[in-house]
Amino acid sequence: MTVPKVSIVRLKRETLVDEMIFEGQVAKADSIPIFTLDGQKIEKIYVHANQEVRAETPLFKLEMSSIDKAITQLESEIQKLDLMIQTSENQEISQKNTQALRIKQALDNYQGIKETDVDQVTKQEAYNAWQLAKSETPIAAVDGKTALIDRATLVADKDKLVQVKSVDGIVNATTEGYVTGIFITEGKITTEEAALMIASKKSDNILVLRTQKTAQEYLKMGQLVTVIGISAQDVENEYDKASVIEASIDTENPEMFKSKLNLGQADFNYGSSAKAIVTKKSVNYPYCLPTRAVHESSQGYYVLVAKTIETMLGEEIIAEKIDVSLVDKTPKFSAIKANKLLDGRDILLEIDQSVEENTKVRIISTNET
Structure with missing residues (x-):
């Protein structure tokens, strides 16, 4: 039977940072509708979605007849x-x-x-x-x-x-920006609705996020967020003053959550992907260990520590179970209450197999993380 390999850690002071990382798309805060009179036949469309346009850029052409x-x-x-x-x-x-x-x-x-x-x-x-x-x-x-x-x-x-x-039936852009929506079709008749939507280049940048509903506890209105993305010069840019300006459950899919972050005039490339890092809290605790070293049972939480015993074959190391009280927890670290039974003890981290109480183990490294 193969002896499970483990690494060991000891309790130490640690700052628990509860943060989540989301990915979204850079957009513009303000969009300008482009209208034309209804009842006109579209002869030609000159632009495509997400295309950058300048003022006076031809957008589409109406049939002269x-x-x-x-x-x-x-x-x-x-x-x-x-x-x-x-x-x-x-x-x-x-x-x-x-x-x-x-x-x-x-x-x-x-x-x-x-x-x-x-x-x-x-x-x-x-x-x-x-x-x-x-x-x-x-x-x-x-x-x-x-x-x-x-x-x-x-x-x-x-x-x-x-x-x-x-001007030969040609309708031009009235502002500098990006085409975000095209609602007309060549050969079709226009209506009273907007023909196109153009995101104003002068307006603030925003980051549009669509996440699981569980993200709503991190993306609350006014929450400060750090955004990392690509600038217009194709270099990485970080902006730590982004804030949540819209947050709501998706009406079409209640399991999804929609939000928008205001990036102001921070330099991010329109249409590019960017990461939003939300730090919910940051607290320093005296007794911490990696979360994967903490186990849960129906009676509560516990850790496994290395215990040396004497056998007929000499000294061997087995796993000893010690109950602990959890104070705080993140995906990376957990904080526990002071426990004298853990003073100076080596706490086990499983590596290649699950380990239970009294299982014989082999320590191969000391984990400092």
């Missing part, structure tokens, strides 16, 4: 509104003349009533009729104002199309 058709339709609708506005203005003039006559008649009636002729109620009714006549708004005036607003909208739409037509 589609633009001409839309301009003609708008001109026709504007002419109809012009006729409606003129008709409304004529009606308003007529209604105002009629209203002026009603106001005069109501005022004459009110002023013609003498206190001695009728009671106070009749005089009040005449006064109310006069005030009502003054406050009435001609229906044509309301319709005319609505038509004027509609006309202004159509004129603005037409001016946009005329401007696009003047």
Whole structure:
């Protein structure tokens, strides 16, 4: 039977650092939507996702015949509104003349009533009729104002199309940044939704993370994080002032957790991967040992120590079980309460086989970690 090989450690003072490392993608905080008028046919798309663009970079081209058709339709609708506005203005003039006559008649009636002729109620009714006549708004005036607003909208739409037509139907970027979304297709008709999204190069860098739900205890709002990634010059860059600005469970998959870290203007290459190192706590303890040296049973925690015994074949080393009380724990180190039974004892670290109490072992090294 092969004797299990072990290394040994002793208790020592150690700082337990509870930290987690996550990986995410560098993005931009602000995205700018690029709109075009609905009902236009897309002839050509010049950009692709994640492409860097400058102001005036061509993004896509509208079909000229589609633009001409839309301009003609708008001109026709504007002419109809012009006729409606003129008709409304004529009606308003007529209604105002009629209203002026009603106001005069109501005022004459009110002023013609003498206190001695009728009671106070009749005089009040005449006064109310006069005030009502003054406050009435001609229906044509309301319709005319609505038509004027509609006309202004159509004129603005037409001016946009005329401007696009003047540059052969090409729509350019309005800012420097990166294409983050393309929502149009060549040969298809545009809608009122944004055609593209461009992440503004001037906005802050952010790190977008998508992790398991268990990460939420580390990635809380305001938590400071150290981010290590690649700069625009392709060299490693570290930023230790990143902070969590968004944190929520993924609504599409409740087992996943979404978060964003603000990197400010720290130099990181857009679209590159970066590591986020979150230090939850850092505490110094007097009695520590590697976590893999601590075992757990139904009765609690224990360690195995080297015990020398005399046998017929001479001295042999076996594993002795000593119960311990756990104070703190990280994946690397565990802290325990003071235990006199461990003073000066060699604690076993398994190497190639599992070890149980009273198992004979062979010590091959002293582990200093």
